[in-house]
Amino acid sequence: MSAVAATTTTGEPLLRVEGLAKAFGGIRAVQGVDLAVARGELRCLIGPNGAGKSTLFALLAGLEQPDAGRILFEGEDVTRMSPFRRVRRGICLKFQTTRIYRGLTMGENLTLARGRRRGASSNGRLEWALGALGLARESGRPAGELSHSHQQWLEICLALATEPRLLLLDEPTAGMTPEETALTADFVVRLADGGITVLVVEHDMAFVRHVARGVTVLHYGKVFADGTFEQIEANHEVRRIYLGEE
Amino acid sequence: MTEDRPSALSRLNGPQDLGRGPVFWTAFGVVSAALLAFPLVGSPFYLSNLAAFFLYVPMGLGLCLVWGYGGILSFGQAAFFGIGGYLYGVIAQNLAPMPAASLLGLLGAVAGSVLVAALFGYFVFYGQVSAWIIPLLTLVLSLILETFMGQTAGYQWRVGHVLLGGYNGMTGIPSITVGPLEFGGASVALYLLAVAMLLLAYVGLRLFVNSHLGYVVVGIRDDAERTRMLGYDVARTQVVIFALAAGLASLSGVLYVSWGNYVNPSSMGLYAATLPVIWTAVGGRSSLLAVLVSTIALKWLADTLAVRGGEYAFLIMGALLLGTMLFFPLGIVVSLARSWRRRRSVPAGRPEAGRGAGDRRSP
């Protein structure tokens, strides 16, 4: 059961990353990463700490400029594109640490995120998401007062409000209980089944197992392994880099 | 949740400023009507004095917009006030025999200020500079402009046939004239124009801050990076509000010249640059209404001090500024409004209650 279907009907992956590299001071965070993600795919990015996962996301979102390599989104070279233009193109990043407008209510946060799209036909996917995550009733509260997991979910909804075609989730279940993690995993699967391409950086193996789709392993800034969850789980080398011994 | 386009009425009544609901707007209407009707009972002396206070309100509200709602501390409002005044003087006097001369002067003054502001903003906002750079550079801009205009005495310093006038400034500038109507210093026309500009600026900005763009501006203030990551062109928005504030300041400048028929470099200098900051800080930068009130009140105070003990005026202003920052960081008017609201014991937990001005403070 190959979950790594790299091409769509037109043969062109939604996202293609070629030879991406980025160093900070003496640290080579990302060293020559090649990646291809198909439309509608749901893939988890895992790897030990310092493997370069968050840096890769920062490069994809435009928060950092690569030292080498390129990023092609729907065939267009977005490597040098500023972050806000990438969002308009359809790439949206959910930050690792929650970064919502604490002083505004949840409703206001979402209105801001929807932007010009708000007047047009309502965003059905967003409505569904708010209901599925149990946020629909909280619209009047200041966002800073929400519980941690609700803030995480709100942040995902903010990303959804920008009507992305590629959703980058950086550790969406950080700080969540196992039940909340499972709920988030189900939610993300249904998102992907609904047509959004999703890349998730995660540390929590329960999430990755629950999602049970394609997995890419990063190590020392390079792609270490690639495959289905079962293949990765059975891979001795992957175990070794995580546990340090065999 | 996903709202339809808010109506203009709800935008006016929105939560981004103090004062909402039928009671407030009735009071607002009554006060506005009283202001407009005042010429029926007031002497030209009072009309002239009041006009002199009211004409500064657009400038103050402009700073409230960029600083309170946008998070951009600008010492440049006085610079644009002066640029507006001088440009008006140059254009109106050069085109003098034409009936539309003063109106063209008004347009040219505002357009010129907006252009300078946009150019300045291009360098500053597209560079994504740290917040502290803007107050420094706008302060330097004001100082340089004052110094420059101060040494333009002499016949060689002229535009067309209008002398810039150096340290003494430009005098004999004609008031705005539309047909037979002259908006001169002690005239009813100027008084009404000043009131009209005050009301238009307030209502207009109130609509703006409650509009979607207004929320974007506040979002930029609270977290510019977050707003960028939602697909907004943050730099362009910042340039827009900076230029808007400059336009309002230049409008005040033109009204000032129409009122007094002169402009001089001290309108742009150190003290002039400080005043809008004092009005905004003392009133409470999170609320347009508070700044409207404090601008008029502090202008009146400065006037009174100038008469009774001019040397102490700026000492008191400095102490007021320091004191407000230390003890009333939200602003005096805003603090008063909040404690008054609390005393009316609205139950906690309702979003409307604790909200409004000052709740989204972000340094």
Added chain:
Amino acid sequence: MSLPYLVSLLYQYADNVAFLLLAALGLMIILGVVDVINLAHGELIMLGAYTTTLAYHRAHLPLPLCMLLSVVGVGAFGMLLERTVIRRFYRDRLGALVATWGISLILSQGTLLLLGPSLIAVPLPDWTVSYGGYSFGAYRLLLFGAAVGVVLLAWWVFYRTRLGVRTRATMQNAEMARAVGVDTRRIYLYTFGAGSALAGLTGALYAPTTTIVPLMGTTFVDVAFITVVVGGGANPILGALTSSALLALISTPLSTALGTFAGRIGLLVAALAIIRFLPRGLSGYFHDLQRRRMAAART
């Protein structure tokens, strides 16, 4: 283009660099370490000038002692400011800016009220040096020497003393510094004191060369602010050095050819252009450059 002419240009350049450096270094050190802009900096310079002048004329102390008094006095005053006012604005940089602007008004207006519109200046020591038909005021050469000396002293403190290590640690990561036992509040206090003392020194040194009026601070902060903006806060000493060197390079030919005002306008335009492309200033740029070089060296 004779040699004496070049020397004269060089003299002008050195004079301008010294002015920018002395006017801005104290402000930049405070910005770099405490992350606060002290808008009363110009008034601190003014207080330094006034202290020297008053000590000279009223107490009849020898000039060097008067200047020392300025340094110590304004430095102490700066520490008082830090303890009473600045401390409350650590998390509110724009608030600190506004509050210090209030202080600036109080100081300049207060001085005007207490001491009148001007003081008789300290006489300028009448040393001149002649070369090839040009004569140069040697006092201003002394000012250049003082600027160099101040930079060396700052460098020595930052990089060769334990206080400097603790200060740099605080600059880079205050929380980490506290975690390893650095008293960051005391660092901020001393830094503010040092920056103020430098302002006092600047005022004292330039007192014989200019008119002593309550608003004299503005002539210094005009250019000090631009120097700070162009230098950036990442590395105060490097930033002050490179910024004043670069800006004087721009302003010297402009002011020689077209007058001091042209020099000032040129500085503002240059500052706008520089921060457009180097938003963290020169020291921020060099900081990033150094990191990249370190990365390349390991390839």
